[in-house]
Amino acid sequence: xxxxxxxxxIVGGQTVQAERLLGRLADVPGLSxxxxxxxxxxxxxxxxxxxxRTLVTLPKYILDLIVRVRSFDxxxxxxxxxxxxxxxxxxxxxxxQLFGKPTILNYRSGExxxxxxxxxxxxxxxxxFDKIVVPSGYLxxxxxxxxxxxxxIFNFVETKKFNFRRRExxxxxxxxxxxxxxxxxxxxxxxxxxxxxxxxxxxxxxIVGDGPERNAxxxxxxxxxxxxxxxxxxxxxxxxxxxxxxxxIYLNASSIDNMPxxxxxxxxxxxxxxxxxxxxxxxxxxxxxxxxxSGIDDDAGLAFNALRIFDESGLASRLSAEARxxxxxYTWE
Numbered sequence: 001x002x003x004x005x006x007x008x009x010i011v012g013g014q015t016v017q018a019e020r021l022l023g024r025l026a027d028v029p030g031l032s033x034x035x036x037x038x039x040x041x042x043x044x045x046x047x048x049x050x051x052x053r054t055l056v057t058l059p060k061y062i063l064d065l066i067v068r069v070r071s072f073d074x075x076x077x078x079x080x081x082x083x084x085x086x087x088x089x090x091x092x093x094x095x096x097q098l099f100g101k102p103t104i105l106n107y108r109s110g111e112x113x114x115x116x117x118x119x120x121x122x123x124x125x126x127x128x129f130d131k132i133v134v135p136s137g138y139l140x141x142x143x144x145x146x147x148x149x150x151x152x153i154f155n156f157v158e159t160k161k162f163n164f165r166r167r168e169x170x171x172x173x174x175x176x177x178x179x180x181x182x183x184x185x186x187x188x189x190x191x192x193x194x195x196x197x198x199x200x201x202x203x204x205x206x207i208v209g210d211g212p213e214r215n216a217x218x219x220x221x222x223x224x225x226x227x228x229x230x231x232x233x234x235x236x237x238x239x240x241x242x243x244x245x246x247x248x249i250y251l252n253a254s255s256i257d258n259m260p261x262x263x264x265x266x267x268x269x270x271x272x273x274x275x276x277x278x279x280x281x282x283x284x285x286x287x288x289x290x291x292x293x294s295g296i297d298d299d300a301g302l303a304f305n306a307l308r309i310f311d312e313s314g315l316a317s318r319l320s321a322e323a324r325x326x327x328x329x330y331t332w333e
Contacts, residue, residue, distance in 0.1 A: 001025065001031065001032070001033045001034075001072060001073065001074045001075075001076055002033075002034055002035075002036055002068060002069065002071075002072040002074070002075050002076065003018055003021060003022055003025075003033060003034070003035050003036065003076045003078070004035075004036045004038060004065075004075060004076065004077040004078060004088070004089070004092045005018035005035065005036075005037070005038065005077075005078035005106075006018065006037065006038050006039055006078065006088075007019075007035060007037040007038075007039060012179060013108065013155070013260070013261050014078050014080065014108055015237075016237050016261055017078075017108070017135075017155055017156075017261065018035065018078055019237075020156065020158065020332075021076075022034075022035050024332050034068075034072075036064055036065065036068055036092075037061075038061055038078075038087075038088045039057055039061075040057060040060050040061055040064060058087055058091075061088075061091070062091050062095070065091060065092055065095040065096075066095055069092075069095050069096055069098075069099050069101055070099045070101075072101065073101070073102075074101070074102055074103075074104065075092060075096040075101050075102070075103045075104070076103075076104045076106060077089045077092045077093065077096075077103060077104065077105055077106060077129075078106045078108065079105055079106060079107045079108065079109070080108060080109045081109035081111045081112060081114075081115035082111065082115055082119065085109075085115065085119070085122065085125075086121075089105060090125060093105075093125065093128060093129060097128070102130045102131075103128075103129045103130050103131070104129065104130065104131045104132075104133055105126060105129040105131070105132050105133065106133045106134075107126075107132065107133070107134050107139065107143075107150070108134070108135055108258060109258060110183070110254075110256045110257040110258035110278070110279040110280060111183070111256055112139055112142045112143070112258075113142050113145070116142070116143075116146050116148075123146050123147075123148065126143075126148055127148065131151070132148060132149065132150040132151065133150065133151055133152075133153050134150045134151070134152055134153075135152065135153065135154055135155045135258065135259045136152055136154070136258055136259040136280040136283050136284070137152050137280070137283045138258060138259070138279060138280030138283045139152070139258060139259075139280065140152045154259070154329060154330050155259055155261055155264060155330060156330050156331055156332050157261065157264045157265055157268050157327065157330050157331065158332075159268045159327055159331055161241045162241045162244060162245075162265060162268035162269040163241065163244075163245050163269060163270075164268060164269060164270045164324060165245070165269075165270050166270060166317055166320060166321075167248040167249075167270065167271070167272070167316055167317075167320065168317065170248055170249075170309065170310065170316050171248045172196070172200045172202060172203035172204065172248070172249075172310070173203075173204045173206070173246065173247045173248045173249070174193065174196070174203065174204065174205045174206070174247060174248075174249050174250075174251050174306070175205075175206045175208070175243065175244065175246070175247035175249070175250050175251065175266075175271065176189045176205065176206070176207050176208070176209070176250075176251045176252065176253075177207075177208035177209055177235075177240070177243070177262050178209055178252060178254060178260070178262065179209045179210065179211045180209050180210055180211030180212060180213040180214050180217055181211050181212065181213065182213065182255075183254060183255050183256040183257075184209075184253075184254045184255075184257075185253045185254055185255045185276075185296075185297060186207065186209065186213065186217055186253065187213070187216070187217060187220055187253075188253035188255075188276070188297055188298075188299050188302065189205075189207075189251050189252070189253045189299075189302070190205075190217065190220050190221055190224060190226065190229075191220075191224065191299035192251065192253065192299040192300075192302035192303040192306065193205045193226060193229070193251070193303075194224040194225075194226060194299075195299065195300065195303035196303050196306055196307060197226065197227065197228075199307055200307075200310070201227070202228065203228065204228040204229075204230070205226070205228065205229045205230065205251075206230045206232060206243065206246060206247055207229065207230065207231050207232065208232045208233070208234075208235045208240070208243060209233075209234065210233055210234040217231075218231065240265065241265075241269065244265060244266065244268075244269035244271060245269060247271060248271065248272075248316075249271060249272050249274060249306060249309060249316075250262070250263070250266035250271040250272065250273045250274065250275075251274055251275070251302065251306065252273070252274070252275040252276065252281075253275070253276050253297070253299070253302055254275075254276060254278045254279075254281070255276070255278055255296050255297060256278055256279055257278040257279040257280060257281055258279055258280045259280050259281075259283070259284060260281070263275065263281070263284060263285060263291075264284070264327065264330045266323075267290070267323040267324060267326060267327050267330075268324070268327050270320045270323075270324065271320070272291065272292075272309055272315075272316045272319040272320055272323075273285055273290070273291035273292070273319070273323060274291065274292050274294075274302060274305045274306045274309070275291060275292075275293055275294075275302075276293065276294055276295065276296050276297070276298065276302065277293040277294065277295065277296065278296050281293070284326075286322075289319075289322050290319060290322045290323040290326055291319060291323065292305035292306075292308065292309070292319070293305075
């Protein structure tokens with residue numbers, strides 16, 4: 001099997017899940033599995049220039065596919081949406097069909113509905129894959145609306161790497177670890193945290209992530225007069241379990257989402273989850289049972305739910321215990 005997916009230095013859910021899948025499948029008897037990065041690394045100076053990087057990397061990626069695909073029996077292709085779908089899985093599909101190789105599309109974007117609606121080539125292209133796999137029941141439903149049959153195979157977490165502990169006593173130490181992209185709406189987390197600090201001045205917020213909104217988010221934090229806020233930057237996945245262990249409550253405010261690895265990781269570490277109800281999140285977080293959900297871009301609702309955890313005795317422990325019981329659904333087994 002050849003897994004076609006992003007690899008480091010691209011940081012994100014696809015990279016993490018591709019790396020985990022590669023490692024676990026490598027242990028399956030009789031199966032040989034290798035990775036074909038969609039972002040082959042060469043000529044380091046070019047890799048730092050956004051559009052030049054794509055112009056140089058794409059031909060190398062296609063050439064790698066032409067050379068390598070013929071040697072494999074199954075081509076397993078990770079996919080996001082929009083332009084990324086055009087330049088990553090589409091060439092892999094074309095080369096695989098050229099050599100008569102069966103293909104699996106592993107589609108992972110929370111923007112699927114908009115992508116399939118607005119990009120007329122998307123649905124006909126997806127129909128050419130032999131199998132469609134998605135990580136959530138949410139995307140199964142979205143694909144079904146376009147006449148596409150997808151199977152849900154959940155993201156999995158290496159639960160043994162996370163230290164599950166009950167937060168007793170509960171400290172007002174919050175964690176946000178989504179990349180600084182508009183649709184992850186870290187700005188809403190900052191606005192909610194400003195409200196939280198009005199009630200709990202000593203509250204702390206650890207922010208892990210990086211991206212195009214870096215400067216705007218730092219400026220917003222300053223404008224809001226936030227205290228005890230710690231921007232950690234981009235953190236390698238192997239170091240994240242220790243950061244989950246530092247925090248006591250997980251905050252997420254994405255506006256568009258599918259099945260965030262970070263929420264399942266928070267479940268594994270015992271952090272009560274407070275999130276918006278974007279996209280597929282309600283498929284994995286049950287309001288009042290495994291977490292607390294508010295509306296999209298509703299910083300007041302997010303803050304209200306976060307403060308409930310401190311105001312309602314036993315709520316944090318109950319949410320944490322129920323969430324931990326859900327983690328078995330998201331393991332390799």
